[in-house]
Amino acid sequence: MRFAVVVFPGSNCDHDAYHAAKHVLGQNADFVWHKETDLRGADVVVLPGGFSHGDYLRTGAIARFSPVMDAVKKFAAAGGPVLGICNGFQILLEAGLLPGAMLRNRGLKFRCEHVFVRVEQLDTPFTLACRPQQVLRIPIAHGEGNYFTTPDELRKLEQNRQIVFRYVNEAGAVTDDANPNGSIESIAGICNGRRNVVGLMPHPERACELAVGSSDGLVMFESVVAAHVSGALTAAGSAQT
Amino acid sequence: MRARVFVTLKPSVFDPQGKTIADALHSLGYSGVEDVRQGKYFELELAAESSEKARSIASEVADKLLANPVIESYRIEVE
Numbered sequence: 001m002r003f004a005v006v007v008f009p010g011s012n013c014d015h016d017a018y019h020a021a022k023h024v025l026g027q028n029a030d031f032v033w034h035k036e037t038d039l040r041g042a043d044v045v046v047l048p049g050g051f052s053h054g055d056y057l058r059t060g061a062i063a064r065f066s067p068v069m070d071a072v073k074k075f076a077a078a079g080g081p082v083l084g085i086c087n088g089f090q091i092l093l094e095a096g097l098l099p100g101a102m103l104r105n106r107g108l109k110f111r112c113e114h115v116f117v118r119v120e121q122l123d124t125p126f127t128l129a130c131r132p133q134q135v136l137r138i139p140i141a142h143g144e145g146n147y148f149t150t151p152d153e154l155r156k157l158e159q160n161r162q163i164v165f166r167y168v169n170e171a172g173a174v175t176d177d178a179n180p181n182g183s184i185e186s187i188a189g190i191c192n193g194r195r196n197v198v199g200l201m202p203h204p205e206r207a208c209e210l211a212v213g214s215s216d217g218l219v220m221f222e223s224v225v226a227a228h229v230s231g232a233l234t235a236a237g238s239a240q241t
Numbered sequence: 242m243r244a245r246v247f248v249t250l251k252p253s254v255f256d257p258q259g260k261t262i263a264d265a266l267h268s269l270g271y272s273g274v275e276d277v278r279q280g281k282y283f284e285l286e287l288a289a290e291s292s293e294k295a296r297s298i299a300s301e302v303a304d305k306l307l308a309n310p311v312i313e314s315y316r317i318e319v320e
Contacts, residue, residue, distance in 0.1 A: 057281075057306070057307070058309055094309070101312045103250075103257070107257075108258065146257075148312055149311065150311070
């Protein structure tokens, strides 16, 4: 399986995502510079974390106009799996590939710590290998992860089961204390209506080996590899060629 | 021509920075400051022949880039 890890000026988790795909899972992986217009036959696209374009104006607001984003949009429209992590999630929101927007964290602090998230939906390419309601211990590192959307849009997210991850405590319960940034409904990650585009603020790629404190994030990458092997992603792959 | 664009969070959106500033002002003794909303301010120098045209360009770039319609609204002044 071929991973494309998009690199924007200011991306700083690109190597973590590349490492998880290439060295931990033994898959093919390419860095794709944001000025490129071709995803080079990728089977899955990762928009990594970081501070694209210095977070100027709003997080992800400038990156959404990078030339590579046209290719990412086409890839997503063809059903290809796209994972946006942290700043990558913010870019997907600004690009309109996922609904909603990010506000400054409720407490105004940049939060950098391990948190617990509960997997709410298993029928996405990045969660199909998870157990129902599985609780993952993975890190966050963001100042603007306070997910917001309108009441109408929130209703749609709930009805269509698009809330994929919620912040929880260690026991797996949603509590206000376990919500690190004030996100509406403790939302840590969502998917689009078609379920092939997933964005989340926590960093699964930084939790793929016990040597870094947790390997709970690995299951998300194993999921997309399993989806590829099972043939569920072939339609998107052929649309690339 | 110059257009000024003021971008603010919509009234329905909580503004944690504005709230912190208001709290700071209260601790300085400005109890009469009832609320603070923080926003962004842009000055656009525009090659436009009329103020209508300038307003139209400013509005277009505000829609496209300067403001995020999910959380923000904007106001334009042209001179």
